[in-house]
Amino acid sequence: xxxxxxxxxxxxxxxxxxxxxxxxxxxxxxxxxxxxxxxxxxxxxxxxxxxxxxxxxxxxxxxxxxxxxxxxxxxxxxxxxxxxxxx
Amino acid sequence: xxxxxxxxxxxxxxxxxxxxxxxxxxxxxxxxxxxxxxxxxxxxxxxxxxxxxxxxxxxxxxxxxxxxxxxxxxxxxxxxxxxxxxxxxxxxxxxxxxxxxxxxxxxxxxxxxxxxxxxxxxxxxxxxxxxxxxxxxxxxxxxxxxxxxxxxxxxxxxxxxxxxxxxxxxxxxxxxxxxxxxxxxxxxxxxxxxxxxxxxxxxxxxxxxxxxxxxxxxxxxxxxxxxxxxxxxxxxxxxxxxxxxxx
Numbered sequence: 576x577x578x579x580x581x582x583x584x585x586x587x588x589x590x591x592x593x594x595x596x597x598x599x600x601x602x603x604x605x606x607x608x609x610x611x612x613x614x615x616x617x618x619x620x621x622x623x624x625x626x627x628x629x630x631x632x633x634x635x636x637x638x639x640x641x642x643x644x645x646x647x648x649x650x651x652x653x654x655x656x657x658x659x660x661x662x
Numbered sequence: 663x664x665x666x667x668x669x670x671x672x673x674x675x676x677x678x679x680x681x682x683x684x685x686x687x688x689x690x691x692x693x694x695x696x697x698x699x700x701x702x703x704x705x706x707x708x709x710x711x712x713x714x715x716x717x718x719x720x721x722x723x724x725x726x727x728x729x730x731x732x733x734x735x736x737x738x739x740x741x742x743x744x745x746x747x748x749x750x751x752x753x754x755x756x757x758x759x760x761x762x763x764x765x766x767x768x769x770x771x772x773x774x775x776x777x778x779x780x781x782x783x784x785x786x787x788x789x790x791x792x793x794x795x796x797x798x799x800x801x802x803x804x805x806x807x808x809x810x811x812x813x814x815x816x817x818x819x820x821x822x823x824x825x826x827x828x829x830x831x832x833x834x835x836x837x838x839x840x841x842x843x844x845x846x847x848x849x850x851x852x853x854x855x856x857x858x859x860x861x862x863x864x865x866x867x868x869x870x871x872x873x874x875x876x877x878x879x880x881x882x883x884x885x886x887x888x889x890x891x892x893x894x895x896x897x898x899x900x901x902x903x904x905x906x907x908x909x
Contacts, residue, residue, distance in 0.1 A: 615680075615681060643891070643895075646672075646895065655901075
């Protein structure tokens, strides 16, 4: 039952137009509902938690969502790609 | 050795108003590092025209040609055509079963692009069998690979010095390691990899697999790079692709 609740919530977070987050994972641990995964901004984290709270699961929500690292300069990190050896 | 053609790439930037200002400062002056910037789909979070404007505003800072394919998120609101039109009007090249060439100091860069679709990989893929819905799902996956193959065949006629295949969905499963195996059929499509192997591609670039890894190879040994932003954790990666004529 707990597993089903978690999967249902994951599906709702993926399909809810406010979130559309496909990388959020939920786990029920005792009386706690752990929300994990990665989002790109604080605003998106808050919206995911808002959608979870709306489901009124009676469980304590534990926020383990991580914020994506803000991109740094990509310039210096070059990789050389050599041509494939073709006969 | 002649100079390589410098291909910058990123995917899955998922732009919306809350991420404005995140990319533009990092893309200014990119011409010092790269000859073109490829974006491997999921330009937006919910697939709205407003979010596409945010993408265009951010990536307008790049002073090199910007070439994109759309991703599944960009289709979510049914505004994919409007998004493509807006981006085109803003000077972005949108590829979907099409190709383009860019003249660089190091030679001619050719890029063919397609969003791609689900299907899976050898032994663990959808089959063209059973219900019409299943056949439609499978058929669309197969068709997108055919679309990429035709675009690459057309591009070969332009005789580019370097050929890059750009997609959103993954053409190999090497770059999906880290993602749950159960969802691999929804992340990639081995027929895309077959098209790449049969058309003289030098580098394949994709996104979509946020928890995957950057580097892989097709069965024939073509380098594949997963440039999903959560994977590369940078505004872009640069691949210095050595033209084939120097081999």
